[in-house]
Amino acid sequence: MCGIVGYIGKEQAAPFLLDGMSKLEYRGYDSAGIAVMEGAKIRLEKCVGRLEALRAKIAGDMPVGTIGIGHTRWATHGRPCDRNSHPHADSSGKFVVVHNGIIENYLVLKEQLIEKGHVFLSETDTEVVAHLMADLWDGDFESTVKKVLKEIKGSYSLVFMTEYEPKKIICTKKDNPLVIGLGEGENFIASDIPAIISRTRRTFIMSDGEIATVSADGVWVQDINGTPISKKVFVVNWNAEAAEKGGFEHFMLKEIYEQPKAIRDTMTGRVDKETETIAFPELNWTPEMMASINKIFIVACGTAYHAGIVGKYYLEQLARVPVEVDIASEFRYRSPLIDGNTLCIVISQSGETSDTLAALREAKKLGARTLGVTNVVGSAVARESDQVVYTYAGPEIAVASTKAYTTQILAMLMLAIYVGRLRGTLGEARAKELVHGLGLVPEQVHELLENVDQIKVFARQYASCEDAFFLGRSLDYAVALEGALKLKEISYIHAEAYAAGELKHGTLALIVEGVPVIVLATQSDVYDKTVSNLQEVKAREAVVIAIGFVGDEVLKQHADSVIYIPKTDKYIAPLMAVLPLQLLAYYAALTRGCDVDKPRNLAKSVTVE
């Protein structure tokens, strides 16, 4: 997610803007910029790279003025480069904006504005907003902002400046965070509290649809209809470190709770709720192209590899294409059978994993078409793949991957529906049913995350165990793999995932009294057999925690405990079933006093082989 700062008051703006952005660096970014009202003109300075590059650019010639806005960019549309950096201005330079989020309908608006003669400099969605301000300018700052908001769709935190009203900043938000810091004769704006906490702890936490006019002397808030809104002052009592985590104890927990937004953002522009269809404007695949693909490889590491296994089930069952899933470090040494009719999908949150990059290069050398699924715009995977599908999970700081995983399997499900429709292997009605189910997921995930007390109890109860098993069949087995990795990598408990039907072929020998076994039972076509496997381990005195759908009356007859997830389509179930496993791992690690965000021996991105 991008970082936003703003200042209006009695002191120079630039020093605060730079300092505020430095407090947001932990979120990850690829470029930075500021805009300051210098006299009657807005001066804009921005560049790709770290904040140091921006500081170097303006060293000795710091913008002079007491009103300004700043931005650290986490690229979503348009690769990292100087001209794609924020702030963005219209052609006259009289309107400037910074933005966090995704303007879903920017392409249509951009075409309309270009036809009117607007000249665009960047590839970003954000620049459209600056040109819209110029196009709709009616002499009144607030009125024009309202007109702009009626034109744009998507998610945003937006902060505006204009030379026409140089003693004001206007800001607004929808589905992205924005706070206003209240000072004495000065006021601050930020996407996140860490940026302002050193200057004030009195804040307005903005809500969706609120439009704030911020001057040095005060803040006036209204809705889009002009109705005044009275804001309650929220006094921040977090310390700076806690503020970076949004009040959560760890980045991992913060990122677990960011999953409703990450899932919503990754669906944006791809899931059409009205027509209940899936589109990938960035792919524009055709039925002919898809008919020519006779095999798909999915190659990745760790959690991304587990997302690939889920993707295999989706693509084989919905698009009826043979799929092989490989661990990247194995793929490149096994002389895979690849030709021009092979599609190789590489999945990587960071887009920089060495083994995955090497596999991608090997696949390309063998003639495969390649598709990167990554969370980082402009990463090596994005640059080197023939095409790329981005997940929009925002920066993932914790070593243990959570929101990246759920957005990766979401991307794979949307891709499988998209390809299944192109190949004619997935009927329209079934596709609509799946898309409808996807539309419900963000709220279902949100509700699930609001009821975690039982999971905390289990985690504390079994945190002293040295072994744990995760069982499942079909997609439940794929999710069990991810659950075992989460527990292993942050709590250091030895955990294994097993295909439930395979247990009796050896591993059952390890199931003794008191061993915790988590059994996933969301897949209706193998449900009865999964319950039988649950009974097998129960008969050997294991302690069984089952994961099943709300309303399931069978599991509680056999398991010691059941964690219920919202009822959903079996293909959508992994998006829900993984959440209790993430939380079990988190609270077990907490109970064991482990370093949750930085587990021993591990790195966030493994850029060595």
Ligand code: AGP
């Ligand atoms: C997962 O929690 C780990 N952090 C690790 O397995 C990770 O998924 C793996 O290193 C792949 O990283 P990538 O997605 O950035 O390529």
